Amino acid sequence: MSVSVELRASARAAYRNLYRAASLTFQGDKPVLTAFREKMRQDIVVVPSEPTAITGYVQHTNDIATFIRRNIVQGTRLARADSSASEPQEVWRLRLHEQTELGSNDSIKNLPPAKKSRSGATSEPVVPLDPQSTPRPMYYSALKRAHSQRSVPMLKEEDIEETFVRGRLDGGQSVNKTENNVQLLHKPTGIRVSCQESRSLALNRRLARRSLAEKLDQLANPGLSKEDMKKAKQRERERRRRKKAKKKALTKQKGESEGDSE
Secondary structure (H helix, E strand, O other), X not given: OOOOHHHHHHHHHHHHHHHHHHHHHOXXXXXXXXXXHHHHHHHHHOOOOOHHHHHHHHHHHHHHHHHHHHHOOEEEEOOOOOOOOOOOOOOEEEEOOOOOOOOOOHHHHOOOOXXXXXXXXXXOOOOOOOHHHOOOOOOHHHHHHHHHOOOOOOOOHHHEEEEEEOOOOOOOHHHHOOOOEEEEEEOOOOEEEEEOOOOOHHHHHHHHHHHHHXXXXXXXXXXXXXXXXXXXXXXXXXXXXXHHHXXXXXXXXXXXXXXXXX
C-alpha cells in the first residue's frame, strides 16, 4: 500500500519535533545529545514503508518529544555550600525552561536543600532549585520589577550560523531574484529565525538578530521577557478596565436603590 504525501509530511514533522525537543532538553550536554540524535536516525531508518507503521511512528515520536520536554531536567553540580561544615552539602542548579512541568504544589517547586552524609548517601532525595526557577510574581508591579532585574542573555556572533536565501514575497525582482532573506541558527539552542521584512539585506540582518535575541530572552527568562511583559501589561489594562466598570456599576446600583427607598 502506498504512503500518502500527507503521512510522509507528518513523519518529517514528528522527527523535527523530537529533534527540537532533544536540543532543548539536552542543551549543553553534547555526548547525550549526540547519542540521542543517533538513536533517532537509527529508529527512523527501520520504520517500514506502510501507513500503519508510519502512523504509529508519528504518534510514538510526538509522545517522546512531549515527555522529554516536560519531565527531563538537567542538573549542574556547583561548589559546596559550606565546605567547613562537618557534613558539607552539595548544591545543584537545575535548568528549568518554560515547558517543564513543575506541578502545583509549593513543596515541589521550592525544594529544601539535600543533606549528604560522609558515606555519600543522601538523607533526603531533593536538591535546591535555581532561584531563577522560582514561581513568577503574581502582581504586575512585582512582575515589572523582576523584569527590570532579569539577566538578559548575550547574543554572540560565534554562536550564530547565518544563511541567505531568495525572497518569496511581493516586491518584484528586487526581492524574488536577490538573496535578501536572512536565516539565523543559534547553534547552542537550535533556535531558528528568518527575516524578510525589507528589501535591504543589512536591515533584515539587524531585524533577524533582534528577533533571535528576543527568543533567547524568552527561553532564559520565561514569563519575564519583553514579549511576556507586553502581554502582562495588556492583561493589567483589561483588569483595571473591568474593575473600573464594576465599580461604576455598583455605584449606579447603589444610587438607584437609594432613590427607590426615598
